[in-house]
Amino acid sequence: MKSAPPEPARLSGIVVELSAAIAAVTDESPKILMVRPPDTAARAGLPCGPFDPTGHRTLEEGLRTWVNEQTGLALGYVEQLYTFGNKFRDPEERAGGPRPLSVGYLALLRQTEVKSSAKADWVDFYRYFxxxxxxxxxxxxxxxxxxxxxxxxxxxxxxxxxxxxxxxxxxxxxxxxxxxxxxxxxxxxxxxxxxxxxxxxxxxxxxxxxxxxxxxxxxxxAALTKDHRRILATALGRLRAKIKYRPVIFELMPPTFTLFQLQRAVEALAGGPLHKQNFRRLVANEGLVEPTGHMSAQTGGRPAELFRFRREVVHERPAPGVRLPVRVRKS
Amino acid sequence: MKSAPPEPARLSGIVVELSAAIAAVTDESPKILMVRPPDTAARAGLPCGPFDPTGHRTLEEGLRTWVNEQTGLALGYVEQLYTFGNKFRDPEERAGGPRPLSVGYLALLRQTEVKSSAKADWVDFYRYFxxxxxxxxxxxxxxxxxxxxxxxxxxxxxxxxxxxxxxxxxxxxxxxxxxxxxxxxxxxxxxxxxxxxxxxxxxxxxxxxxxxxxxxxxxxxAALTKDHRRILATALGRLRAKIKYRPVIFELMPPTFTLFQLQRAVEALAGGPLHKQNFRRLVANEGLVEPTGHMSAQTGGRPAELFRFRREVVHERPAPGVRLPVRVRKS
DNA sequence: CCTATATATGCTCATAGTAAGCACAATTAT
DNA sequence: ATAATTGTGCTTACTATGAGCATATATAGG
Incomplete structure (x- = not known):
């Protein structure tokens, strides 16, 4: 056993799978892309497919290829999350299948790019949590x-x-x-x-x-197949952490938006209410957005100004993000 | 190509390797454990070994086993970093070897547990950066x-x-x-x-x-073998991020320590000087440490009080960590 | 003993950031 | 007209942070 060299024969019982939690925010509700199960008895799951060591130059490229083949989507922002490898994370392993590793990714998609497909549905995050x-x-x-x-x-x-x-x-x-x-x-x-x-x-x-x-x-x-709900939990946790110190929220927004829409999107992901006035001040002070000069099509009240993301912030501040002024949770 | 099912034959050309960046702080200098190269022409590398799908129940368990076999160390704090899979990350792949994936880990070790061995050396982090x-x-x-x-x-x-x-x-x-x-x-x-x-x-x-x-x-x-310097860079970046919002620094400290020792350890990792008085205030305010009542063996000046880590903080504060009051870098 | 030097520790002060909320403006629905 | 809804500016109290002054207690060397 000690310091044994790699034995390809013994190691061939590994399958590396790439899986993606693809998130979007539509109508102020956080959505995740789910592949429909083959039959009603089975559970839905994340888009995923095996890693191809000859075809895929990088893991991320493999993921993009798979997602594109399964859903027709071309991913933009993609980030590796975690590699899952617990024994029996896939029940098929008990039946003698190979040991499945899964490299999980988080991907973000703009609302405008969201379209349903025959194989995949957009489902509210919180249906699973x-x-x-x-x-x-x-x-x-x-x-x-x-x-x-x-x-x-x-x-x-x-x-x-x-x-x-x-x-x-x-x-x-x-x-x-x-x-x-x-x-x-x-x-x-x-x-x-x-x-x-x-x-x-x-x-x-x-x-x-x-x-x-x-x-x-x-x-x-709702339950998901294999350990996909665990992967999804990892994705949501990472996304909640990240919006606080990197401007990833704008990967989910349309090109222009009102500040309230932005707030709703952040709230949808963060899972808590924000103080409106403070949120605006924060976003303004951080220099995250700039006004377009146009006004929004009204949505029930006074028209709001439309803003766009200021890409330059990443050069100016070390950690631009929406450092949520989350209200204290009253339990 | 489209939605092809997993083909075990095609996929067997993958080797999954587990590698560890094992960090410690000794004498106010940040150290990393390096496996000595077999001959002087070769480059040193991180402790690593292949993942064994039959023997290892989890990836982390596999890592602990390998590190223990290679260095005799029993790891404490361990955290998964990233999975590296770029084509030709290992030059042997060009010679027809299998595609090597590497799941990188960050591990932290207390100064007291650091001992040299025949196969591995403790090297200053900054020799590589x-x-x-x-x-x-x-x-x-x-x-x-x-x-x-x-x-x-x-x-x-x-x-x-x-x-x-x-x-x-x-x-x-x-x-x-x-x-x-x-x-x-x-x-x-x-x-x-x-x-x-x-x-x-x-x-x-x-x-x-x-x-x-x-x-x-x-x-x-100094250069390292394969892409190990990249893995190490990932580890240092993650560690620097983490000490700011989780009390991981105490995984590196002896059971009791003076505040100045603590400061030196943080500085060693963060790579910059801290303001002494503010650092003390911060650590005290966050409730991260408690006095032991004993004084340190003198180290040249007025004796300092010895402190220990207060494990309870993790229950009290959402993100206890050393939010470095780093002095502005004068370039 | 005296002095230089090093570390330890308490405290102040100005400034910036944050939580909470008041006030008011501009629109739509009834 | 009035209520409801959304947008926007501003205040106020509080807290955190960066910078530095002052003093305490040790060691080393003359």
Whole structure:
């Protein structure tokens, strides 16, 4: 075993897959592109395909090729997220299939480029993570179901393990006076998974779970195939982090927009309400946008000025981004 | 081609390698663990080994196993960085070898655990990135060599490509009034690579370069095998980002330490000087440390109080970290 | 002992950024 | 006309940050 050289024969049991969480914001709602399952019994999943070592010069190029073939889309902004390689992340592995690694990517698409297709749908992010949408106050599902269930899961154990579980819940969900960090999407999903509160957990383990847990799983968001919901959680967490220090939000906006549209887009991703006046001041002070001089087609109130993104900011400031003046979450 | 199913035969030409940038801080100098090359003609590299899909349950477990076998170290803090898969990242691929992917990791080790071994050495980070060490003012090599060379490389071209190169230089090196962002380690390395200013560039391309460029390469840091310097640049960038919003610096400190030792460790990684009084205020205000009541063995001046890390902070604050009050870089 | 030097620690002050909210303007729906 | 909706300017209190002064306590060397 020690310092054995690579053995191609032993290593051929690996498949490298490229998967993409492709995000857009339409009508103030955050959307993600999902490939429709082959039959109604199966679950939907992210666009993905195998990496081709002879055809693809880079991993990213392979991803772009695959997405283009599967959905017809030409991706713009693309960023590598994480490589997933846990044993049995794909159930087929149990049946003797090769070990599947998946290199996950986050891609952003402008609203204008969004079109439906025969194979893929645009689905609201929060259908998979209903507990992450705090735009209209703390999600009801937290107090009504998730936190009690997590507390029960914590109390299944004793001693140091119980303490560890308490700590993790506290950190992820901001209980016991700790604060809710909107970036900890993955931590929250993984806790729900471990506590058996999402469908994938009971499916992956193959165990029967108690009936009222099954009922609970029906309301903890829609399930995805394999570990794609985990990949998606990683993507949302990264995206929430990134809009705070890089102007990626503009990858999702049309060429011109009102400040309120911009705010709605940020809120859609961040999952919380923003203070309007402060948001405008922030965006203006950072020099992120410049007025076009035109006014928007009215949308119910006083007409708003149209702005465009100032590409020059990246040269001027070290970390231009929307450092959300998020209102304190009242739980 | 279109939507072709995975073909195991075609895909078997992939090797997945796990590589680790293992960092520590000893004597106020940032160190990285390097595996010694087999002969003096070869270049050193990061500890790494192939991923074993049958033996390793997770990628991270595989990494820990490999590092332990190669260096005898049991890693503590480990974090996945990035997966590298560019064609010909390993020169052996040109000779018909399989396509090598590498999943890069960042690991942190306490000073107390650092011991040399027969196979591996602890090397100062900045031996590979001399332009990143601004602790004693802006590195001389920037003005004397790097920036003029980059300007020449920029001026090789005309029109939009020239503008693109100017923008990239400006963003990465903070020229023309822009500010130096200590996290953009990878962008800087890649610019030097593209401009042919590091040894790996001429080696990888196989071209002869003009003699005075070779001379220049001698002072732009030590070369590493394959693309390991790129992986290392990714690691340093990530580490510099992370210490600002997560208390990872304490993964590198001994159980108790003086505030000045802590400051020196942060400076070593961040690559710039800090304002002492403000640093102390910051660390105290964030509640990152607590006094032990003991005093340090003197180190030349008034004895300092010994502190320890307060593990509880992670529960109290959303993003505890050392938000460096870095002094403005005088170039 | 005295002095230079190095580190440790407490404190001030000016400035910038942030959270919260008041006030008012310009439009549409009823 | 009036309510509702959205846009925009401005104030106020508070907090964080950058810079520096002042002083405390040690060591090293004459």
């Amino acid at each position: 209903p507990w992450e949408d705090g735009r209209k106050g703390a999600p009801a599902i937290l107090d009504s179901l998730i936190l009690p269930r997590l507390a029960a899961w914590r109390d299944e154990t004793k001693g140091p393990e119980k303490q560890r579980r308490r700590d993790r819940i506290l950190l992820a969900f901001g209980t016991e006076g700790a604060s809710w960090d909107n970036e900890r999407v993955l931590e929250r999903y993984e806790l729900l998974y471990e506590a058996g509160l999402v469908f994938e957990a009971s499916f992956d383990s193959g165990q029967k779970v108690e009936p009222n847990l099954v009922a609970a799983q029906m309301v903890t968001g | 001399p332009w990143e060490d601004g602790r004693k003012g802006a590195p001389a090599i920037l003005d004397s060599l790097i920036l003029p060379r980059l300007a020449a490389w920029r001026d090789e071209t005309k029109g939009p490509e020239k503008q693109r190169r100017r923008d990239r230089i400006l963003l990465a090196f903070g020229t023309e009034g822009a500010s130096w962002d200590n996290e953009r380690v990878l962008e800087r390395y890649e610019l030097l690579y593209e401009a042919g200013l590091v040894f790996e560039a001429s080696f990888d391309s196989g071209q002869k370069v003009e003699p005075n460029l070779v001379a220049a390469q001698m002072v732009t840091g």
